[in-house]
Amino acid sequence: MKLWLFGLYGIVATTAVAGDRAVKKGITDTTGLVSSLPVFKDLERYSPLNFDQFGGHEIRALDRNLYSELFSHWEENQHFDYRILKELEEDLKDIKAKKGTALNCGSGVLEELKPVSTLEDEGLSLEQIVERIEKDILEFKDDETVAVNVASTEPVIPYDQEVHGSLEGFERAIKENRKDRISASMIYAYVSLKNGIPYGNFTPSAGSGIPALKELAEKNGVPHAGNDGKTGETLVKTTLAPMFAYRNLKVLGWMGYNILGDLDGKVLSHKQNKESKVVSKDKVVSKILGYEPYTITEINYFPSLQDNKTAFDFIHYQGFLGTKMKFYFTWDAVDAIVAAPLVLDIARFLNFAKKKGVKGVVKELAFFFKSPMDTDEYNTHKQFETLVNWYRSLK
Amino acid sequence: MKLWLFGLYGIVATTAVAGDRAVKKGITDTTGLVSSLPVFKDLERYSPLNFDQFGGHEIRALDRNLYSELFSHWEENQHFDYRILKELEEDLKDIKAKKGTALNCGSGVLEELKPVSTLEDEGLSLEQIVERIEKDILEFKDDETVAVNVASTEPVIPYDQEVHGSLEGFERAIKENRKDRISASMIYAYVSLKNGIPYGNFTPSAGSGIPALKELAEKNGVPHAGNDGKTGETLVKTTLAPMFAYRNLKVLGWMGYNILGDLDGKVLSHKQNKESKVVSKDKVVSKILGYEPYTITEINYFPSLQDNKTAFDFIHYQGFLGTKMKFYFTWDAVDAIVAAPLVLDIARFLNFAKKKGVKGVVKELAFFFKSPMDTDEYNTHKQFETLVNWYRSLK
Amino acid sequence: MKLWLFGLYGIVATTAVAGDRAVKKGITDTTGLVSSLPVFKDLERYSPLNFDQFGGHEIRALDRNLYSELFSHWEENQHFDYRILKELEEDLKDIKAKKGTALNCGSGVLEELKPVSTLEDEGLSLEQIVERIEKDILEFKDDETVAVNVASTEPVIPYDQEVHGSLEGFERAIKENRKDRISASMIYAYVSLKNGIPYGNFTPSAGSGIPALKELAEKNGVPHAGNDGKTGETLVKTTLAPMFAYRNLKVLGWMGYNILGDLDGKVLSHKQNKESKVVSKDKVVSKILGYEPYTITEINYFPSLQDNKTAFDFIHYQGFLGTKMKFYFTWDAVDAIVAAPLVLDIARFLNFAKKKGVKGVVKELAFFFKSPMDTDEYNTHKQFETLVNWYRSLK
């Protein structure tokens, strides 16, 4: 199978590709890959781990290649063993991104990534942008190609029933060049689903989540899933919050304070881009508990950490006889390392879903997302069981 | 229903009784009680929350009463609101313990609780001790009586097939006054099960877990459960460890460092008594992960904390591409407050089980224990689901 | 000596008075009182610990008394042993506040404390407010009276050279009823210093720090000190930051995340009132290190914590060969308990200073403040040495 990544030169995409190739070469193992757990052993028959080919869109460094970009990220982060990196040059240096779009991606992305080069900069209309994206993907794809969006978080675009509410409205808006209402992630999801390519939305951006694109997926019989990879603090939150629920302990307040120093952090330090992320992180606790404790959810830029995402959580809870007690946790992880394998996992499960005739939102992939589409199940354990049961029932 | 507690004057027992009475008076709510979760609503019909009567055995302060002992604990710990305490005097001052046994409870218990007064101090033989314990319980019990052991942790008694391996051997040993092989918790469990009283073992002591007593429970058709209430750090461990398993993250090491300052801490600071506790806490991680990471599990006495149990856990784990990452948590809770409601829960579920004809080890109560009998399920989430399903299927 | 407190019914003031009385009765010891360290033993001769009388201004609950207000705080916080509280009723119930002012105290204070009752509500002009405040104080004071401001944090008032720049300008502004430029803390400081009463500013509010009032203190030969009691996270910061400096370790970033749930927290959740606090906390690290690392300083309201102030600090630093390392600390303290004794300390040292003829800003009291006036010394250790040396040289 093949994988197309929107945001191909980012640290998550480059690390995902590097990891896949390192496993293939036998210089690392499958640690971190959910899809390689023994319980999913037969998945290998449908969606083999070692992808045939990688491609994607980017808005920066278009004169370079995936290895050079990975190397830049590595120099900043040293996020895995140097000995693995140096063996991958040959495998990665020929992978090159196509020029993409940053439509409505916010000032954060444009400022922090500059110099950027986008299709809209060429003066193209929405329709022309769609055509160019489509052309790139059609040249790449085969029957087993999946697309995953790992580009930076977009600002929230206000919902517009006319444009986002139906496929017809969406396609009309493209024709009418309504650039104010359509963002890059929508375009990417549109082109993917239109061409029968399963689409995974690893960011909190709109992606395939608007009604227009859900309609398209149903119509074309394509599976898709999102939103926002559940990689760090939220993973712990949704693992731990059930404990308080099971034990009838009342959560009085839950503080989650996140700091990170990479591009993601820089982009999120732009207020516009932060909004969708905080909303995505904040609601999970109350969804699991069934009531709304006082919560603080903050994300802040902390440059020296680079891609080392750190979170400080404090949970104040009440037990028997009204006594208040405390729980603290500190999450200290490398974002790309916890995110990258999930990108491969999502792609493998989406390809499997397509082969099994699943269409529309695959809500059984909720396990991988902070804001899973079309489900209210946020409990990590139940999500995992759901995933296993879904896989078993299809297999 | 009625509740008989071995270790009636300890902080866990007195807090459990106080809590039950405070709920009855409407001066506290049911926070902390698993059995009061909406999902178990109908349990109230079988095992009403407000117990009719409390009694128990003790080895100290036999001239005093449950309120005076609760007040002593409160003075040390101030573990709940003073305004609740002062309203309970009338309800609790007439509850008095009967003299119990401390056979093979180790030097820790005897030294730290002194002055103690036990049946064996009166020069009684094993058979006579059993008779006295039985007489006390028979005077108290009705058809809906449950017994729970909340006495201090006993040292490990080496397994002796002749004495522990069969009911016949056990009863012969009592007759032959084999005081070297039989501990207080075994005597308590024996008398309970012999008389049709469900028995819960809230400590890591042997209790009803030896083959002889399992045989007795089956024979008499009595349900029992244990061992060792899962109240603190182990609860978190068994909630969190599955996350690493689901995500295929490799735990390299797990350090759990526990400190506490109450009697439990003092007793555990005696090497002999510590052993069974550490074993009970240590194995859960590997049972969940399916492999044995390097673990450190320590429990130490820290006097100024009193009943405020604090644990520091550090998890070192490996992700994609071999990168090592870190997770830390701090548990800061009041032991009696997290333990007491579970004592009531276990009693209610055991009474329910008896009414439904369940006999022998109720392994579906694993959710409440660190070392659940007859099951290898340590994952808190699965244990909770098992509990709910079991309850639903019987109801 | 006597102590007059602005904000007499707040938790800090009531706890300070309660503590003083509890020490006097012998039901608590002098733990927490810097002025009772052996090195300051002779201070007792100049400023005896047990104050003769307490009084103060308030803007709420003027029909009640210090004991009833302390009891309210205690019910919320249970911040010290109930057995101490109940022995203090007789000592505290006759202490009653006089009506004060909340001029320019911000919407936070007024909303959170309501119902409030202030002199300006009576329709008084600035000049009349000053007269009333003065009358109250003159009725109370003797030669050994000190005043300390423990009222809530005021918003920053923009500096106005005409009003704040000289005593003459300040007094003219009072006459001209320039209510937009003069805040409650300035009025309190003005009346104190005008009448020869040493003034301590325990808040980050303007207080005696404006040039006009510094001029007044010099003119009248009165000592004063401030600003903002160094009680919690900042105390640790200024103790720890020197370690990095001494060892030539480069601090890359310092995150300080504070949460608290009492009135102070509520008031600070009003943006207007927060500004002066954050500024006060934020600059200390760079002052000690001599360069400006990346810093995050946040204060947020977390209601269930009540007066339990918690801070999470993360320090990212670089060592030999450029390697980055991490340090974390968690501060979990009861604000009133760490603040109250310092109020007594400051009063005692100010009274001592007055007796020794010290006038103007006593910068040697920097040890007690987050934003010490007229000094750049923020290192807690050096501040302590300065305090000891100053005391010894005067004694």
Add this chain to the structure above:
Amino acid sequence: MKLWLFGLYGIVATTAVAGDRAVKKGITDTTGLVSSLPVFKDLERYSPLNFDQFGGHEIRALDRNLYSELFSHWEENQHFDYRILKELEEDLKDIKAKKGTALNCGSGVLEELKPVSTLEDEGLSLEQIVERIEKDILEFKDDETVAVNVASTEPVIPYDQEVHGSLEGFERAIKENRKDRISASMIYAYVSLKNGIPYGNFTPSAGSGIPALKELAEKNGVPHAGNDGKTGETLVKTTLAPMFAYRNLKVLGWMGYNILGDLDGKVLSHKQNKESKVVSKDKVVSKILGYEPYTITEINYFPSLQDNKTAFDFIHYQGFLGTKMKFYFTWDAVDAIVAAPLVLDIARFLNFAKKKGVKGVVKELAFFFKSPMDTDEYNTHKQFETLVNWYRSLK
């Protein structure tokens, strides 16, 4: 100046040499070097940072060289940037250790380092060992040579007045081949001091601390200092404990729980070798506070951490009105990175001391040690001031 290191191939020594060379090449800066702080600027004139030559004794890998050994450590730990490492090969590959002794170094060292090769294995007597050590050093030394012991921690050797109490007794014991009473660190210190070479003891081993060798240092006019580099948790403890003292806050208990995974950790996991370390770490808090709070000091091996030393400290303290509060810190550092620069610092200051005619124990270097000789000053701040004042007075 030249530096001779006992334990030349260990991670601390190799990192110290690498760091010195990297500074010389301009590929890293002087971060982490106390002796390069602006206040010690003129030290460069007496003890230039870039050492002329390095040498030392070892008991392992004698067929290899400093670069190959550094590379082995780096492969395990990746403790600094790979780009620095690869530029140092030429500078370090010709530095080779001489065969040393492991006399009375405990089973821990011998087992963990094997294969080892020692002078005693050649069948040499004590006197012959001394001669060989001396020959190696004499071939290397010039007038500005300093020796520092960075070998693994030795077990405690019981004090024997006859052997350790006087120089004469010590020399007699060498002649009489009393191998049971004399350890490697004593031999190294003896040879150094006998030949006028200042000696720094960076370990808690006996080194130059026995009366016999102090006598020798005085007699020969040589400065020496020790013991046990204050690099991590103890550095924080001795920085922070004064805060509690200054504020009259009563420390009820201090838990320090250390884990580490390198050779040091492995050796310390041998009970015999651990003893001297724990004693060295444990006493500092009570020395600073002036009373003995309850303390827990533990060191445990945690293999996956490698050289990443982590410590968890919990401080329980009492404030005003008897209220108990909590403070937690987590130290997460790379041991070699915090230790290595201090080795260079100590060498530079000892050389300076020698030039200034200082002889015997230089207690003003206490700042660098956990168990400073001949002083009771453990407060990091006072130690730093002492160091600065001493330096200034001599300069």
